[in-house]
Amino acid sequence: MKDVAVAAGVALKTVSRVVNDERGVSPETTERVLSAIQRLGYRRNESARVLRAGRTASIGLVIEDVADPFYSGISRAVEDVALGHGSLVLSGSSGEQPLRERELVLTFCSRRVDGLIIVPAGSDHDYLRPELDAGIPAVFADRPGGLDADTVTCDNAGGAHTGVTHLIRHGHRRVAFLGDSASIFTAAERLHGYRRALRDAGLPADETLISMGPPERAGAALARMLSGQAPPTAVFTGNGRITVAVLRTGHRLAMVGFDDFELADLLVPGVTVVAQDPVELGRTAAELLFRRVLGETGPAARVELPTRLIARGSGELRPPDLP
Amino acid sequence: MKDVAVAAGVALKTVSRVVNDERGVSPETTERVLSAIQRLGYRRNESARVLRAGRTASIGLVIEDVADPFYSGISRAVEDVALGHGSLVLSGSSGEQPLRERELVLTFCSRRVDGLIIVPAGSDHDYLRPELDAGIPAVFADRPGGLDADTVTCDNAGGAHTGVTHLIRHGHRRVAFLGDSASIFTAAERLHGYRRALRDAGLPADETLISMGPPERAGAALARMLSGQAPPTAVFTGNGRITVAVLRTGHRLAMVGFDDFELADLLVPGVTVVAQDPVELGRTAAELLFRRVLGETGPAARVELPTRLIARGSGELRPPDLP
């Protein structure tokens, strides 16, 4: 910048003015500065600018894994909203490890991001308190965090309730539930929805038909149930990865899965799902965040997004004894 | 930092020393500083540090769309390598628009990223020249850029050749090629591979069996071919999205697709594909980049990753006249 000033025969501040489109510079001076900038290949150092301005025009996004289509949908939506606000996105995958989440968040904070969108891996967010107090707004997405901040979730319990009720309406009385580890908020919520659906239908809850754990183990869990005393005639799967794991076992049960996925309609039978909308989730979280970044105060918002049942065949299969 | 120094009764530099784990500070002073840091909730401002140090410990990644599994695989791999080098990733989706690619890259540069990984949307990268000269290394991934920089691609032509030859070996003499827009490097390369495979097999190239264009139009293009004079008995699809589009048409042709995808094995018949490895692509690009960031000079590297044919059924169907 100094070089440009010298080359154009003006003061530093004048170059700054031109670069920032500030008014009050004569057209000819502007011209001279612009040509010097061109000639020297000058580009403003954003880091220095940030140091003065305080705002970095960047936000931090912590998700579980970019390579998972659910989270990459969120990512893309966040990115688009951020770009609309002239902001960049620093993102990182926590891999469901609270420690890594924490490290990523703190790293982002030390780079003075203007705000954070976090899909919480852990439930303890005390480490965030000082940052929030320091004025860095945060929004929790997909799951609530352990802090009173803006939160966007899906109607997990309601969605599971709808899906399980759908199976029950098609004549099933023994519906298995295969969910992710119970420590994950969404998994626990969906299990609640399952239990409530059984209760609402006046069906007993058989604990041998419930299995919570990582997707890799879902196939084996189902096999155990099927070889048990009173096997299920239908299964509700608690997320997309479990749905796929169960499909790979090649069973022929009625089935409804939480999360839509590409090609669900091309399988035979088509897979009936309870769909969430990751893009909407990301968009909403980002908009909430930028509202805060722009200075909005007020109590923490809690947004719950609806789910949608998409019937494609697998959820409409009747139990063997009811043709 | 100044506050911490005052609170601990030491000079600024001493705080800096403690924060940076520099040697030469007595244990008790360290203790005093640490407790002051704790008390005041101090966290170093990375922007200021960057301004001094010159390195930002961040890299920029421009891909086409994070929401596409191929690119999100790349993303994740880049992120992991970057984290291993203590670096963060700024990422953005170009949406295949050269202008947006350019804007993202220049924005990243003005934030002084240490390096760039670019999946080129356009082919003209003159705008990058000054940045490269200014010492910001760049690596092109998936497609070569219009500049002499490190590049990682897949063996597009070879992969297509293998896939098409596979169909020919199963008795097909009329193999259609449905590729993405010819302006996209990978699409053009794969078309070359297709043509070469026909030539190598002594088969004539029938231009009515070739269609290049956006995935949305692939279904219609195939329908046109099938209702033509001499319809194809097999089809080679030029990328994952086209493969899916073609599957949705519900045809019953023999088929091999470029790009593997989840559930390809669960469809009936299973979909035979030529698989690339996005994770390996991202990893290689990132490693190449960090080698440059760490000071390696020397001529631009060109890495070509192999592809792999995975037979699952659809590519082994024989033509109707050869049972």
Add this chain to the structure above:
DNA sequence: CTGAAAGCGCTAACAC
């Protein structure tokens, strides 16, 4: 309309 000086938060270089 333009410029000079101060300082954002930090670290490198050199005292003490």
Add this chain to the structure above:
DNA sequence: GTGTTAGCGCTTTCAG
């Protein structure tokens, strides 16, 4: 061991 000084590249006063 510790402190002082200068300056990274920019913007924000406040004077011309």
